[in-house]
Amino acid sequence: MAGPLAARLFTYPISIACSLLTAGILIQGASVEDYAGYTLVASLLPLLAFLDLGFGGAVTNWAAEYSDSGDRSAGDGTRSRRPARLKLRSRLAHSLRVTTIPMMLCVFLALAGLIWAVAGNLSWLDMPGGILMLALAVYCVTIPFSILSKMLVGTGRTSTWIFIQLIQPVTALVVVATVVALHSASLAPVTPSIALLAMCFLGAIYGVRSVRLPFSLELYRHPEAAHREEKLFSAAWPMMIILVANPLALSTDRLILSQVATTDDVASYSLAAQMFSPALALLSATGLSLWPIFAKRRFRGEATRPWAMTASFGAVALVVSGGLYLISPWFVSLVAGDKIELTTSLILCLSAAFVVQAIQLPLGMSMMQGRALKVQAFLLVLMFASKFALSFAFIPILGSGGPALATAISILVCQVIPGAWLLLRKTV
Numbered sequence: 001m002a003g004p005l006a007a008r009l010f011t012y013p014i015s016i017a018c019s020l021l022t023a024g025i026l027i028q029g030a031s032v033e034d035y036a037g038y039t040l041v042a043s044l045l046p047l048l049a050f051l052d053l054g055f056g057g058a059v060t061n062w063a064a065e066y067s068d069s070g071d072r073s074a075g076d077g078t079r080s081r082r083p084a085r086l087k088l089r090s091r092l093a094h095s096l097r098v099t100t101i102p103m104m105l106c107v108f109l110a111l112a113g114l115i116w117a118v119a120g121n122l123s124w125l126d127m128p129g130g131i132l133m134l135a136l137a138v139y140c141v142t143i144p145f146s147i148l149s150k151m152l153v154g155t156g157r158t159s160t161w162i163f164i165q166l167i168q169p170v171t172a173l174v175v176v177a178t179v180v181a182l183h184s185a186s187l188a189p190v191t192p193s194i195a196l197l198a199m200c201f202l203g204a205i206y207g208v209r210s211v212r213l214p215f216s217l218e219l220y221r222h223p224e225a226a227h228r229e230e231k232l233f234s235a236a237w238p239m240m241i242i243l244v245a246n247p248l249a250l251s252t253d254r255l256i257l258s259q260v261a262t263t264d265d266v267a268s269y270s271l272a273a274q275m276f277s278p279a280l281a282l283l284s285a286t287g288l289s290l291w292p293i294f295a296k297r298r299f300r301g302e303a304t305r306p307w308a309m310t311a312s313f314g315a316v317a318l319v320v321s322g323g324l325y326l327i328s329p330w331f332v333s334l335v336a337g338d339k340i341e342l343t344t345s346l347i348l349c350l351s352a353a354f355v356v357q358a359i360q361l362p363l364g365m366s367m368m369q370g371r372a373l374k375v376q377a378f379l380l381v382l383m384f385a386s387k388f389a390l391s392f393a394f395i396p397i398l399g400s401g402g403p404a405l406a407t408a409i410s411i412l413v414c415q416v417i418p419g420a421w422l423l424l425r426k427t428v
Contacts, residue, residue, distance in 0.1 A: 004289040007162040008282045016278045018169035022176050023274060023335050030185035032267050032339055038176075039270040042192040043254045044132070045139055046247035051106065052143050054240030055095035056150045061369055062091050063154025064295035066211060089213055095236075096144055106140040109133075131189045138193035142200045149203030155210045158289040164203045165285075171195035238377040245377075245384040249410070250357075253403035256391050264340070265400040272342050272400075275331055276354050279320045283313060287361035291368055298369045306423070309362035317358035321351035349401035352408035360411055363419045375422060376415075383414035 026035040049056075066088045152161040172195040179187045253273070257266045287309075294304045325347050332342050367376040387403075387410040394402030 003159040004162055005282075005286050007159040008285040011162060011166045012278055012282050014166060015169045015281065018173040019274055019278065020335055022169070022173045023271065025173075025177055025180050026185065026188060027336050027339060029180045030188075032263070032336075034185045034188060035267060035270070038188045038191070039254055039266070039274075042189055043251050045135065045192055045196070046251040047244075048106075048136070048139055049243040049247055050240050051103065051140065052099050052147050052240075052243070054236035054238065054243060055099055056147050057239030057242070057368065057373075058236045059092065059095060059147055059150045060154040060291060061295050062088055063151040063207075063211065064156075064292040067155045067292065067296070085211065085213070088211060092148070092213070095147055099143055099147060103140045103143045107137050109136075131186065135190045135193045138190060138197055142193070142197045145197070145200035145204040147204075149200050149207045151207035151210055152203060153288055154292055154295070155207075156289075156292050157206070157210055158285065158292075160206055160210075161203060161288075162285050164206065165199055167202060168195040168199040171198045238373045241377040242373075242380055245380045249380070249384040249387045250407065253391070253407070256388075256403055257395065257400060260392065260395050261400065268340050268342055268346065269400040269403070271332065271336060271340050272328070272346050272350055273404075275324055275328065276350050279317075279324065280354060280357060283317065283358050283361060287313065287365055290362055290365040294366045295369050298372075304366040304423070306362040306366040310359055310420075313361055314355060314359040317355040321354055325351065343399070343401070345398055346401040346404070349398060349404035349408070353404045353411075356408045356411045356416065360416050360419075363416060363423070366423065367419060376419065379415050379418055383410045386410040386414055 023035065026038055066085070149161070149164075152158065152164075172191045175191040175194055176188050179185055179191075254266050254270060257269055290306070290309065294306070297304055328342055328347055332340060364376060367373060387406050390406035390409060391403040394406050396402075398405060
């Protein structure tokens, strides 16, 4: 786990610098409204993660199983991993074929929307709907590459994946700077899709090579040992629920604020959340490295025991939250000048959400296989419903900090406590 942590510590300051520069260029080079629109539209893209039908998470587990078979083969003195590789390739072929259908459908709908706008002599570049269509078309192309890139995590090459993720903020900075310089800031919301495509494409190349498969259309063809009898959707549907509910719960704060609050609230929340997001990414990357470790233990029938890591993640998050609170005035002055103000209540609410999400990371990573994954999907649905109800209740009281506090309470009550209880009772 030291490798992923060191990799994230190296990429962390670069990611922060790129994020600050991107926000600064949009706020000061364009306007606060452009920045708010950029973050609002960009936050909708994670809601489309379900388009891979859950096979991204399933591929991670399959790659971990393949890697574990290699470990056992090495211990037994055998040299051939061909049966395990054929099984993995068969699963990948199934996954890519199935997910191509929603990908092509969404691309078709997006392009049809753009053609309709142009045919109607509409300036679709100035329309939020037109920007969404363009962002959706680019995003859908990333789906097969995103699935293949998950093999890096499953095979234990999380450090490589973290370094590849650095492409995303760098690409976003370059594209945003370009569109602002060309006086086309309305195109900025397409930036996250472009950056994600660049990252996933490179990740797919390394992911496929990590299991010694060809990076070509050959991946869509079944090998001779096809394993068609496997119920692949039984491994994918819980992950698909998670991919739908988790982004809806954690990535729609700006959308909720835009409906019941002001543009200033959306902008202030976006800026404060951007201050916490690199720290959360750091902990998430470290937690992600636990996935293949826990997966291999479950494949071997061993206990996961995430308690020490849960306490460590929570303690680190508390310290980081305190540091971010202290530097928040300097951060706002540097990025937004006097155009945006961050309240103490907003910072404290985001800190609470940050700490609880950090605690949930090791617990969640230990429940990503078999029956435990299905239980986690059910708990996440409960958290999703609770978070939405609490958000609308807290916003009139706390303003922009309401959704963050709702997130903290919902994750703690609906995920952390019941998940820990089930693991202690060894019922999952």
